[in-house]
Amino acid sequence: MTAPHSERYWHELETWSRDRIAELQLVKLREQLSYVHTNSDFYRAQWDDLGFDPRDLRDPEDLRKLPLISKADYVASLAERPPWGTAVAAAEKDRRRVHFSSGTTSGPTPVLWTQHDLDRWADLYARSAYSQGIRDTDVYQCLFGYAWFVGGLGATAGYERIGATVMPAGSSETQRQIDTMFRYGTTAVSGTPSFMLHLAETAEANGTPLSTSSVRRIQVGGEPGAGVPATRAHIEQRWGAKCFDGYGSLEFQPIAWECEEQAGGHIAEDFAYAEVLDPETHEPVPDGTPGVLVLTHLDKQATPLVRWMTGDIVVRDSARCGCGRTLARLPGGVVGRADDMLVVRGVNLFPSAVEQVVRRTPGTCGEYLIVLDDDVTDPVTGYLTGIKLRVEVEADCSPDLAHELARAVRAELTVRAVVEVLPEGTLPRSTHKSKRVIRAN
Template sequence: MESTIRVNETDMTFSDMQNQKLNQMLVFISQYNEFYKDRLKHVSLPIRSTEDLQQLPFTSKYELVQDQTNFSPLGRNHTFSKEEYVRYHQTSGTTGKPLKVLDTKESWTWWEDCWLEVFKSSGVTKNDTAFLAFSFGPFIGFWAAFEAAKRLGALVITGGSQSSKERLQSMINNEATVLLCTPSYALHLAEVAEGNSIDLRETNIKTIITAGEPGGSVPSIRQQIERLWNAKLYDHVGMTEIGAYGYSCTEQNGLHVNEAEFIVEVINPDTLEPVGKGERGELVLTNLGRYGYPLLRYRTGDMVICSEEPCPCGNKNTLLVNGIIGRLDDMVIIRGINIFPSSIESIIREFEAVKEFRIIYYTEQNMNQVKVQIEAVTDLASQVATKLRDRIGLRIDVEMVPENSLPRFDLKAKRVVDERVVN
């Protein structure tokens, strides 16, 4: 049945293409998807404009997780019978119960198509050798990148269960030209290389593609990784439940949304009304090619700003300035100031001597506080504290800790410890 769901994109304007894909999907899922069937009952089709789009209900991760709890184990948003699905993933569960997501063969091909756009924007070709420094498991991570690289014709090497030193040696021995990993792990690999007298600048790695964390779009983090590896870094963003929706370009000034496959909105998370370009808001996405697991107006929880100006690279897709600013559920109010961990990290990474860090929220005399622990070769506590106070407008205690005392991460880094007392 799903093989019939293809759209002829020839001679269509961009908005027309989106509308046709959206309406074709809506007609289908309103009949066959139990999660959305009732939600779409009173929606007037076809959708012809942005205003019409606002008829559609928002979807939240909480609703998806609750649906899987009520209709265990997979919930009702899997449009087809289980026999039609070929891939299983689950979210990391860092913000709650893991969400299980399946893909049909066609939906998995759609994932690959999205990742091919990432490779295209990064200049990766069939002549490259891509090394995936990733331990393969149910977290989607770079699984789709692996499949897309194969389709591209590039040689793909996986790090699997290798140690960091073994992965570095494999990259060198196999003359890998592209590294795919999280920003945190790119920095950790550089630390391991230094400890083993390996000069990364003499490897063949010329391109690094990061995902899983916002660091690849944070200038201070990106510049530090590029300096250590003597390579150009391109960022990518996606979510298990929504798909691989964004990628950076040669300008490295943010993330472009793949609007051939996603409809993008930015809303005020309190009023749910659209915000203007240049204003900060919550990113809302609708995927257009994943009939096996569709999401309409999905509230990602990511805070972004859409550029008011076209990107100099020539890509006309929506540009999210500086990528993901932070997550709504990561924001903490300390003494009246909104704090995102990514804002603290962007400042800390300006100090090249910092090897690792950790953010600790705690309660003291009934007031929420924040402090930062850092590992560095020299005592930088005073300098880091001064820069944090100047940039964030808040006094943040900075504590030096012994070398190698803080954890390192292969996948998503967990650098925030919340010890606040809940009243």
């Protein structure tokens, strides 16, 4: 177990000056790019064609001489040399773990870890949980999935590193999860926002609301949740606990996490160099401006990635947090996916913005679905003219709720909404990641 640096901070670098963080990143970039060039056939071929020598790196901005790498590029590297691909940089004898993507778009894709990578992963998760108040006296129930995917293993290792009592529970057997919380005095949980709300709903229906349990800390991830104020409030009210946003991906574990201030996830800037770029021009945008997040590993050994297009739209804030940490933050978490963005009569719309309006409207249950069908599509151009919302509502809600919600969407998001109200329990529930948008035409 790594001893925490202080009662408040897991590592001293969390409070370093921005200049000192920048110096560290430059040193690590030089080392990492040299390592990648030597050991990764995928990158070496690209960089040699460009005439790029990692030893010439003088400033992080020099990274912009290198191409952006997408999931499609990575998949192509796998096909070139199955099954692990040409991007792998660690020798076979040093590979300790492999996790896979869900395979919804390209078939499951593997990402590898060395022992160094696994230790780093655990320590970053420990830093995350420690910043949220988790200590060695906590009883932690991990509700992320374990089968095949990256899920809860990083969180499990991180909470163990702090010294908490850990239950690797997974994301099934809803009633058993609830019973376990009450029987063993669980104080901290993590999982997707969808599963958190599903558990709360089930517990309330059975007369054992989770607000009466011992849980005091919730970390959610995998989908927009704690970054959406109305969803965070919904979870906190039903659980009677504080809810924190966590952000990571298969390729980068973890990326950012919220501290006790709940003011946006702190980027793990000693693990990943972050660029925020205009989605169209790929030019850097200033802090406070939404852009697509591009990441470069600073010390990943097995499957290092350089200028990886996450596809996630974020806003960066490099100002010191109220907690005293100087690591840049992502206020609002992931605003949306670049490929999930809807364009409605010229207005860029992310599902998370719709979620915010729905979940803070009195009378709704919080469950909703965005339907894109002929009712909201121009028959000639095929462009969206609005959105259709199917929303679960409480039995005693206002009879005008559909009109009220449509007006709220129009007022706040400047798009037309066709609202269909449904009884509570109508829409499908998810114990993993909820699908909020369906195309029905």
